[in-house]
Amino acid sequence: MSFDPKITLFSCHYTSQQSCAEGGHELQQLGFPASISMVRVPCTGKVQVTSLLKAFEDGADGVYVVGCPVDGCHNVKGSVRAARRVGAVQKALAELDVESERIAMYHLPRGLQPQFIAAGVEMDQKIRDLGPSPFHKI
Amino acid sequence: MIVAERKPMAEIIEMVKDCKKVLVLACRGCVTVCSAGGEREAAILASLVRLGLKKEGREVEVIEGSLVRQCDREYIDSIDQWQGQYDAILSTACGVGVNFIANLRQKDMVYPALNTTFFGGSTEQGVWMEQCAGCGDCVLHLTGGLCPVARCAKSLMNGPCGGSVEGRCEINRDVECIWQSIHDRLGAFGRSAQMEVIAPIRDWSTAGHGGPRKTVRKDLTV
Ligand code: SF4
Ligand code: SF4
Numbered sequence: 001m002s003f004d005p006k007i008t009l010f011s012c013h014y015t016s017q018q019s020c021a022e023g024g025h026e027l028q029q030l031g032f033p034a035s036i037s038m039v040r041v042p043c044t045g046k047v048q049v050t051s052l053l054k055a056f057e058d059g060a061d062g063v064y065v066v067g068c069p070v071d072g073c074h075n076v077k078g079s080v081r082a083a084r085r086v087g088a089v090q091k092a093l094a095e096l097d098v099e100s101e102r103i104a105m106y107h108l109p110r111g112l113q114p115q116f117i118a119a120g121v122e123m124d125q126k127i128r129d130l131g132p133s134p135f136h137k138i
Numbered sequence: 139m140i141v142a143e144r145k146p147m148a149e150i151i152e153m154v155k156d157c158k159k160v161l162v163l164a165c166r167g168c169v170t171v172c173s174a175g176g177e178r179e180a181a182i183l184a185s186l187v188r189l190g191l192k193k194e195g196r197e198v199e200v201i202e203g204s205l206v207r208q209c210d211r212e213y214i215d216s217i218d219q220w221q222g223q224y225d226a227i228l229s230t231a232c233g234v235g236v237n238f239i240a241n242l243r244q245k246d247m248v249y250p251a252l253n254t255t256f257f258g259g260s261t262e263q264g265v266w267m268e269q270c271a272g273c274g275d276c277v278l279h280l281t282g283g284l285c286p287v288a289r290c291a292k293s294l295m296n297g298p299c300g301g302s303v304e305g306r307c308e309i310n311r312d313v314e315c316i317w318q319s320i321h322d323r324l325g326a327f328g329r330s331a332q333m334e335v336i337a338p339i340r341d342w343s344t345a346g347h348g349g350p351r352k353t354v355r356k357d358l359t360v
Contacts, residue, residue, distance in 0.1 A: 050178075053185035092182075095147035096190045137195040 005127040007036045008055040009120070010082075011066040012044045014074045014110045030117050033124035044068075045078025052089045052103065056135055062127035063089075064104040066119060072109075079107055099130050139168035139259065140232045141266045142175060142252040144183065151190040153249040154226060157198060160187060161224035162251070163217070163239075164204035165231035172266055175230030175252050177204050183230060183251055208235025214242045256288070274344030274351060280332060282323035287345075289316035295337035 044067035055063045067079030083105040090100035106119045162184040170176030184200045191198045205213040208231035226247040233254040256268035271288035291309045297317030301308025305318045
């Protein structure tokens with residue numbers, strides 16, 4: 001089934017800082033999927049479990065977080081904390097019998113690196129394969 | 139403190155599936171400290187209930203509230219402030235809180251969001267360990283302050299058993315043999331001889347085996 005997914009990305013300022021350059025045009029040119037809307041946060045350690053769940057409540061079919069490398073977080077442990085919270089949501093989704101792959105954590109080098117685009121493409125494809133969120137029934 | 143953990147979501151969704159309006163009621167006591175049922179966890183739970191019921195195709199309104207404690211009458215009475223806004227309370231308190239709501243509010247249906255697990259404390263961030271089983275006849279003065287009732291797998295009063303190896307319990311090497319620790323600790327205080335004293339057979343009636351327990355302090359009653 002083909003559909004247009006809605007994906008929410010939470011990305012830390014350091015990982016995504018160049019991705020906003022030129023009003024985001026550069027991102028588009030590099031093939032960053034249009035299905036992804038980005039929420040920039042000062043540090044992914046700031047992203048609470050409730051923010052991740054709210055994204056699903058607001059209609060996201062998939063959610064992912066991009067933060068600094070595990071051993072190179074600008075705020076020391078921010079991206080590790082984010083990964084733990086993503087893990088908590090994965091577990092909760094599984095308890096609700098929903099595919100836990102609908103949420104993911106990526107630790108990527110800072111700036112607009114090819115991996116940033118690749119992660120977006122991977123997430124977009126994954127959510128297309130999974131289909132619409134089962135939370136959209138009403 | 140009382141330590142608890144959230145029940146699996148499938149179990150919680152089953153409880154509230156026919157509700158149209160749910161009050162997720164946090165407790166700011168022990169369960170806040172053990173990160174199971176404070177305001178933050180209640181917000182997460184409210185979101186999960188909304189998502190879980192949406193997935194079942196059901197519409198539900200979930201509101202959040204919190205009480206200083208759910209184990210005191212005066213706070214339970216203040217649930218009146220949400221009157222008319224819920225048809226069931228999903229409590230994130232320990233079992234005491236849920237019982238108190240059931241005891242005191244005849245018209246309110248209340249469900250437990252948590253499994254109440256033990257009396258314990260945090261040994262490192264994110265990890266809690268049982269320390270006391272509330273046996274009603276404390277022996278810590280004989281055991282160097284370490285509890286054999288809660289912390290020995292067999293609740294032995296004359297330990298260690300033959301399964302104790304290198305300070306680890308025979309049920310699992312990850313578990314400390316508390317009797318070895320009791321021995322070591324008594325030794326450090328020059329009180330190893332205490333280990334030779336045979337503890338008599340215990341009367342477990344104070345430990346809940348004699349029905350629900352009650353404490354009455356005549357000096358405090360009115
Ligand atoms: S002996 Fe009984 S009261 Fe004392 S710590 Fe152990 S379980 Fe608690
Ligand atoms: S090994 Fe130690 S803690 Fe385990 S059951 Fe025996 S005495 Fe108790």
